[in-house]
């Protein structure tokens with residue numbers, strides 16, 4: 533691949549992906565809204581661009597083969613903020629990808645697109661949208677956008693419904709954890725699988741307590757290796773009492789399922805600092 537574009541490059545997951553992605557292409561163009569990123573790799577350039585600026589997205593994707601679209605507000609926020617960065621931003625990326633003749637968008641979707649499904653039901657990649665927040669609603673929009681651009685314009689999309697890619701800090705994460713290594717493997721498969729059409733896959737490690745079913749996306753060859761069970765004794769010993777009436781504990785979306793719309797939920801996830 534000649535040119536690969538990564539949005540959200542300054543973010544937590546973008547930072548994990550820059551190195552591995554740079555090995556898959558001649559030129560990696562990393563982009564974000566921040567002024568710059570530290571220590572560019574030898575074949576990497578940085579372009580500051582706001583996702584909500586369509587002309588900037590057109591420039592960013594010029595001559596690219598694929599885009600790995602991870603830029604977004606990564607938490608629940610006001611509808612207006614989500615509209616600008618996550619909904620209009622997604623439209624601009626797909627439209628620019630189409631107009632520049634890219635073959636595929638690899639998209640960071642989220643479990644929050646289906647977050648109100650109860651966890652007592654294992655959901656597959658064909659589960660109907662059931663968002664838990666404006667944030668999740670924007671992920672539904674982008675997935676539908678990806679399907680429509682595939683159906684109408686032949687632009688492929690792989691939507692990675694990531695559960696939680698962060699150090700394991702709570703009981704929910706024993707099922708929802710996606711390790712950094714498995715994230716990289718997932719994105720590599722989303723890029724190097726020859727034909728994907730429009731597809732959806734959950735971004736989750738091989739956890740004993742995994743609450744979702746990826747068998748409908750087996751063709752992508754994603755075979756996670758890590759398992760959060762190694763943290764279970766410590767996490768369960770530290771966990772508070774279980775409340776089966778709390779949607780935050782009963783639904784796939786976790787705390788996002790119980791917060792008020794428009795209010796951030798990430799602080800409730802008890803994610804420990806990485807050391």
Ligand SMILES: NC(=O)c1ccc[n+]([C@@H]2O[C@H](COP(=O)([O-])OP(=O)(O)OC[C@H]3O[C@@H](n4cnc5c(N)ncnc54)[C@H](O)[C@@H]3O)[C@@H](O)[C@H]2O)c1
Pocket residue numbers: 539540541542543544545546563564565566581582583584601602603604605606607616617621640641642643693694695696697698
């Ligand atoms: N971390 C997780 O567990 C998780 C789970 C599900 C989905 N995701 C998705 O993965 C992606 C990356 O997540 P993350 O944890 O790295 O989040 P993050 O907040 O660390 O990174 C997101 C990046 O997007 C950039 N951004 C926000 N608005 C922008 C705009 N208008 N224009 C340009 N750039 C903008 C931010 O500056 C930031 O660097 C996001 O799309 C998020 O929704 C993450």
